[in-house]
Amino acid sequence: MFGIFNNGHLFIRDASALGVIDKQEGSLAATRAGETKDIFSCLVSGCQTQLPSCDTIPEKQSLVLACQQLLPRLLQGRFPSLVQEEIDSALAQCGEATGPDSEVLGAASRLKDILRPLRTCDPRFSYRYPDCKYNEKF
Numbered sequence: 001m002f003g004i005f006n007n008g009h010l011f012i013r014d015a016s017a018l019g020v021i022d023k024q025e026g027s028l029a030a031t032r033a034g035e036t037k038d039i040f041s042c043l044v045s046g047c048q049t050q051l052p053s054c055d056t057i058p059e060k061q062s063l064v065l066a067c068q069q070l071l072p073r074l075l076q077g078r079f080p081s082l083v084q085e086e087i088d089s090a091l092a093q094c095g096e097a098t099g100p101d102s103e104v105l106g107a108a109s110r111l112k113d114i115l116r117p118l119r120t121c122d123p124r125f126s127y128r129y130p131d132c133k134y135n136e137k138f
Helices: 026-032 041-043 059-075 081-094 101-117 130-134
Strands: 002-004 008-011
Touching: 002 130, 059 081, 081 101
Parallel strands: none
Antiparallel strands: 002 008
């Protein structure tokens, strides 16, 4: 469960459904062990099971979850209509779990290319976007 405060900050209450944060979700080792604990509950109470390596989780899984559940809520209705249509199209393609890996990765890359020039390179936020500070084209 996650949401966005009025000031735009993201808060996360339950990260078990977000592969971007909790890479144990959906892993074969966790399913075989019958465990329903997420990584955060293991930090608090300790886990007896061996957590799978992050390398065993396909990159596509995290991207699909982010494009299905997280990014649409953050990006919905914030851009001019033509740009918003491009963003929505890329999100739909990126969030297609049954699509080939190359399509999902390509859509995520396209989304990154759409959003990168739209960010603000405000000097007050240089810690967030170091490439704004060090790259002349921004």
